[in-house]
Amino acid sequence: MSGPEVDALAGRPMRADARRNRQRVFDAARALFATPDSDPSMEQIARAAGVGVGTMYRNWPSRSALVEAIYRDDLAGLTARAAQHRGEHEPWEALVRWLRDYLSHARAKRGMLTELGAAFDARPELLTESRRQVLEATAIVLAPAQRAGVVRADLTAADLVQLVRGIVLSAIVPPDRYALLLDVVLDGIRA
Amino acid sequence: MSGPEVDALAGRPMRADARRNRQRVFDAARALFATPDSDPSMEQIARAAGVGVGTMYRNWPSRSALVEAIYRDDLAGLTARAAQHRGEHEPWEALVRWLRDYLSHARAKRGMLTELGAAFDARPELLTESRRQVLEATAIVLAPAQRAGVVRADLTAADLVQLVRGIVLSAIVPPDRYALLLDVVLDGIRA
DNA sequence: TTGCTAACCGGAATACTATTCCGTATCGTA
DNA sequence: TACGATACGGAATAGTATTCCGGTTAGCAA
The missing domain is CATH 1.10.357.10 (Tetracycline Repressor, domain 2)
Incomplete structure (x- = not known):
């Protein structure tokens, strides 16, 4: 996994819920992308992770x-x-x-x-x-x-x-x- | 070039303006696709050909x-x-x-x-x-x-x-x- | 425990595309 | 010249990535 795990400026660690959500999105996305011909939309990934799309974009910009x-x-x-x-x-x-x-x-x-x-x-x-x-x-x-x-x-x-x-x-x-x-x-x- | 040049059912030849537009779209599209990193939208192609998008779809369904x-x-x-x-x-x-x-x-x-x-x-x-x-x-x-x-x-x-x-x-x-x-x-x- | 605030959240709003639809304009013919 | 059939343009529809912001919560201090 890559991307911010600490705040870029303050060096402060991520809040616990944020870290949890980040992992959920990553896992859901990996599972969906691994399914052949699934071509999941960002919304599908978010739903599978139990999260809003905004949360995804906070972790990965695109x-x-x-x-x-x-x-x-x-x-x-x-x-x-x-x-x-x-x-x-x-x-x-x-x-x-x-x-x-x-x-x-x-x-x-x-x-x-x-x-x-x-x-x-x-x-x-x-x-x-x-x-x-x-x-x-x-x-x-x-x-x-x-x-x-x-x-x-x-x-x-x-x-x-x-x-x-x-x-x-x-x-x-x-x-x-x-x-x-x-x-x-x-x-x-x-x- | 491929696609209908005559009407599928009646075998009637295409109208002159239709054939002209078809060629224009084809030429414009070829030129745009040949440009590296251009990734032209259907509307861009249509505009370059001096034609509406509907005209394109009449010749090629997608x-x-x-x-x-x-x-x-x-x-x-x-x-x-x-x-x-x-x-x-x-x-x-x-x-x-x-x-x-x-x-x-x-x-x-x-x-x-x-x-x-x-x-x-x-x-x-x-x-x-x-x-x-x-x-x-x-x-x-x-x-x-x-x-x-x-x-x-x-x-x-x-x-x-x-x-x-x-x-x-x-x-x-x-x-x-x-x-x-x-x-x-x-x-x-x-x- | 309570209160406070920075950090996060969800999802509606925006932006951009492919594709469809249909009222209007033009071609080809009699 | 008149009249269909044929074709046209582009507005409307649909689907997706990305942005934005009012509301919620974790984490800390008193």
Whole structure:
């Protein structure tokens, strides 16, 4: 989540009810945006959160700011898993798990692509930055796999991400083929 | 251009003023949509065409129908060039020219991606069909190049299109690198 | 506990768009 | 020239994001 949690000027902490409402809106919005083809209006989100629209706008100045906040949060959750996998599994297995995570994340986000597009338009650096985060997370699991000699050494994190993202972005691929295509990529990158 | 040019039931030709207005709207809309970040409203388009909004809706039932008509027209113009290049140039040169055409077309269309997204949502077959057209056009210049032995034989039209589209879609690539990246691809596909 | 006020709240009002509707104007024909 | 059929313009409708403000409440001091 992002946005003001303390008053910008006084540094005073938010009032308890305000913090509660803020969280409610965030949770409701995340749930609604996650539903495919839901395209929720600001009023729908507010109603689902049990709050007036004014309350939403006090926390996020626009619809795309709210979308961005949710996206950032999801992305942070995703990238954190790379380090987690590396700590818990062998290099190859960690890499595979991370790529599966990334794939399902990208697939889920495809639904809110229109929404995200507006957010990216509003703040182009969001695109650059989120790409950087994904590359960093990928490097965390890719490097050990390469050091262990199980993945070809001439592959960069950017290459790998491009390969996997391609699976999702080409909108002709039926979802039940994702796993197969990922296997193809995995076979291809093996040392 | 697409849409009714004759009355659907009677087969009667359109009235002269109607045909003129239809063309004006189409031209004005194409010009406005081509301007980056213009996101023109229906009223802006109508005003630019010197016409009322009602006149637009008589020709295209919705905004996304108009976007689709323009896209189809642009695409037809693009794919026609493949055959033209094949007729006028050596196989390799024809292929290179076609890929440059495709690249600049894809770049131009990136601006109206949001608009197009709505059109694709409304009619999913538009996506399938336009992809098919691009593949067919690519095959027209690819096959001769392969027969002439100047392009590796194991490359499909789909592979090639995917490679080139990737250059444009990854929004981090600064436009002045497009030509370089295309050169890389061209080197890569040489037999 | 009570009283006070800054911080918050809800939702009506505003602003901007796509789309529909219909009275009016024009074209094409006899 | 006259008369439908056809097409026109743009006001009205509908739906959504965003703003605004009178009323409410949390949190603190006495």
